[in-house]
Amino acid sequence: MYKIDELISLVNKQVESAEYPSAPSGLYEPVSYMLTLGGKRIRPVLMLMAYNMYKDNVMDIMPQALGLETYHNFTLLHDDLMDKSDLRRGSATVHKKWNDNTAILSGDAMLVLAFKHFGVNKAFDDFVKATLGVCEGQQYDMEFETRNDVTEAEYMEMIRLKTSLLLGYALKIGAVLAGASDEDASHLYDFGEKMGLAFQLQDDILDVYGDPKLFKKKLGADIVDNKKTYLLINALQLANPKQKAELMKWIEMPEFDSDEKVAAVTSLYNNIGIPELARKKVEELFAESLCSLDAVSVPEDKKAEFRNFANMLHGRKY
Amino acid sequence: MYKIDELISLVNKQVESAEYPSAPSGLYEPVSYMLTLGGKRIRPVLMLMAYNMYKDNVMDIMPQALGLETYHNFTLLHDDLMDKSDLRRGSATVHKKWNDNTAILSGDAMLVLAFKHFGVNKAFDDFVKATLGVCEGQQYDMEFETRNDVTEAEYMEMIRLKTSLLLGYALKIGAVLAGASDEDASHLYDFGEKMGLAFQLQDDILDVYGDPKLFKKKLGADIVDNKKTYLLINALQLANPKQKAELMKWIEMPEFDSDEKVAAVTSLYNNIGIPELARKKVEELFAESLCSLDAVSVPEDKKAEFRNFANMLHGRKY
Numbered sequence: 001m002y003k004i005d006e007l008i009s010l011v012n013k014q015v016e017s018a019e020y021p022s023a024p025s026g027l028y029e030p031v032s033y034m035l036t037l038g039g040k041r042i043r044p045v046l047m048l049m050a051y052n053m054y055k056d057n058v059m060d061i062m063p064q065a066l067g068l069e070t071y072h073n074f075t076l077l078h079d080d081l082m083d084k085s086d087l088r089r090g091s092a093t094v095h096k097k098w099n100d101n102t103a104i105l106s107g108d109a110m111l112v113l114a115f116k117h118f119g120v121n122k123a124f125d126d127f128v129k130a131t132l133g134v135c136e137g138q139q140y141d142m143e144f145e146t147r148n149d150v151t152e153a154e155y156m157e158m159i160r161l162k163t164s165l166l167l168g169y170a171l172k173i174g175a176v177l178a179g180a181s182d183e184d185a186s187h188l189y190d191f192g193e194k195m196g197l198a199f200q201l202q203d204d205i206l207d208v209y210g211d212p213k214l215f216k217k218k219l220g221a222d223i224v225d226n227k228k229t230y231l232l233i234n235a236l237q238l239a240n241p242k243q244k245a246e247l248m249k250w251i252e253m254p255e256f257d258s259d260e261k262v263a264a265v266t267s268l269y270n271n272i273g274i275p276e277l278a279r280k281k282v283e284e285l286f287a288e289s290l291c292s293l294d295a296v297s298v299p300e301d302k303k304a305e306f307r308n309f310a311n312m313l314h315g316r317k318y
Numbered sequence: 319m320y321k322i323d324e325l326i327s328l329v330n331k332q333v334e335s336a337e338y339p340s341a342p343s344g345l346y347e348p349v350s351y352m353l354t355l356g357g358k359r360i361r362p363v364l365m366l367m368a369y370n371m372y373k374d375n376v377m378d379i380m381p382q383a384l385g386l387e388t389y390h391n392f393t394l395l396h397d398d399l400m401d402k403s404d405l406r407r408g409s410a411t412v413h414k415k416w417n418d419n420t421a422i423l424s425g426d427a428m429l430v431l432a433f434k435h436f437g438v439n440k441a442f443d444d445f446v447k448a449t450l451g452v453c454e455g456q457q458y459d460m461e462f463e464t465r466n467d468v469t470e471a472e473y474m475e476m477i478r479l480k481t482s483l484l485l486g487y488a489l490k491i492g493a494v495l496a497g498a499s500d501e502d503a504s505h506l507y508d509f510g511e512k513m514g515l516a517f518q519l520q521d522d523i524l525d526v527y528g529d530p531k532l533f534k535k536k537l538g539a540d541i542v543d544n545k546k547t548y549l550l551i552n553a554l555q556l557a558n559p560k561q562k563a564e565l566m567k568w569i570e571m572p573e574f575d576s577d578e579k580v581a582a583v584t585s586l587y588n589n590i591g592i593p594e595l596a597r598k599k600v601e602e603l604f605a606e607s608l609c610s611l612d613a614v615s616v617p618e619d620k621k622a623e624f625r626n627f628a629n630m631l632h633g634r635k636y
Contacts, residue, residue, distance in 0.1 A: 027457040082419045101400045109453040128434045135427040192558040
């Protein structure tokens with residue numbers, strides 16, 4: 001069994017040695033730039049881990065792992081353009097370093113390259129479902145920006161599509177390619193999807209309640225931006241009329257002191273009982289996720305790296 | 319053997335009956351809108367014609383035909399955004415009817431749908447080569463906009479990638495799916511590619527020398543826009559110093575009377591001998607294209623619809 005760190009190295013090596021046509025460089029340089037900005041390579045690593053539960057030769061599915069990572073980075077490239085973000089992993093985004101049309105077209109080429117790397121195999125339909133689902137998630141995410149009546153169920157479905165689906169399919173595809181049973185592939189999918197949901201909710205919580213000494217960004221950025229997080233959506237649904245009016249006042253205020261807004265909204269969250277609610281949901285999701293892992297019919301020692309991974313995510317404070 | 323018109327109907331029926339998920343409608347409505355704006359369905363029809371040379375059951379490859387047409391319309395959707403075009407086939411383009419982000423994301427979903435429809439089969443690698451090549455062609459096209467030293471060879475390579483490649487692969491994929499020999503598949507590819515090049519050069523010629531009574535657009539639009547056509551590129555390369563200075567004066571003029579510019583540049587083209595040069599090239603390409611069709615090892619009666627198609631293109635005046 002490979003350790004997670006070993007798999008990360010293997011994926012990084014694969015990404016760095018990927019060759020692109022030399023021309024037109026204006027098309028392929030942004031692809032290579034995007035793929036070598038770093039990142040935790042979680043999706044291909046999960047795919048290799050799932051495969052490695054059943055088979056030793058993880059190198060056999062490196063093209064598929066590269067396809068998945070290429071697809072993920074394609075979504076980041078186009079999302080950065082749609083969100084008009086300037087920075088990605090501390091470097092200029094493609095549309096800032098080059099221009100909008102380059103971001104569109106190099107992203108398109110990257111999506112084709114993802115299918116090229118992934119190739120023809122028995123997990124093709126799963127790959128299509130994953131890649132289409134992520135587009136659906138991004139669409140809901142954009143639609144939610146202009147709505148104040150998003151429900152918790154709608155929000156969970158959006159983050160499921162936008163983030164968790166690809167984690168679930170990473171595991172499922174690894175299992176399918178290794179010839180695992182349908183039941184195992186399905187349990188691994190559920191493990192990944194639930195863990196992904198828990199991870200995303202943790203993100204929402206840490207933005208407000210993270211340890212300011214450890215958190216990479218300034219706390220409360222989501223509050224400043226009125227981002228429809230699990231916290232804000234539930235606060236809007238659960239607030240009493242007075243709290244709701246106060247919350248809407250801050251959401252609709254055109255100009256404000258950021259620290260003041262963060263303090264006021266955090267205090268509202270606290271009074272409504274949002275942190276407890278969100279933490280309870282995260283624990284539920286982690287528990288469900290581990291249940292699905294338990295159900296996978298391989299010896300316990302084959303699951304060791306998955307448990308390490310889950311524990312690492314569960315315990316994160318930033 | 320199916321007639322071209324019968325195949326167009328079959329493709330239109332397939333496109334119109336294609337079903338998309340009902341939600342998110344903001345993602346899938348633009349896809350369906352784009353695919354039902356009309357169009358000549360040339361690529362899927364060529365694919366079906368090539369298949370029909372060897373096999374009768376053209377319905378068997380309808381998913382692949384739909385995949386190809388979906389891919390083609392995806393390129394139009396993103397190209398319209400990159401070119402900031404307002405109209406496509408007389409209707410509002412997707413980014414005008416909705417917005418830029420919708421055009422980006424619905425286009426992305428459309429590219430995934432193209433792969434989904436195309437599916438897993440022995441022509442998958444050809445489909446990848448075609449779809450990646452078109453991105454490369456679009457990249458060169460954008461780069462040429464800001465250059466005045468584009469050579470004829472560079473231009474031919476750009477239109478080969480951007481337009482002809484997909485026509486060639488449409489035919490090749492049809493042949494491959496029908497189990498044709500590698501030689502036949504390759505000859506059909508060449509037939510499509512050469513015919514595509516001839517068609518594109520005809521477009522360049524008709525923009526200036528088309529019959530004003532029959533031509534759909536106002537003549538000379540490419541001249542007004544300084545578009546790097548086969549005519550302009552050769553004029554810049556072949557002009558004597560005085561002609562070149564005159565041509566550059568019109569290219570660089572910030573404000574001008576359109577009719578005056580069109581008349582002046584057309585007169586320069588005539589003096590440099592551009593229309594003869596371009597028409598000679600078109601004839602050469604048509605001849606080469608028909609040579610490749612001759613080389614395909616099927617009885618002559620199976621090629622009848624291809625000859626009709628080629629004659630129709632050859633004789634077009636608008």
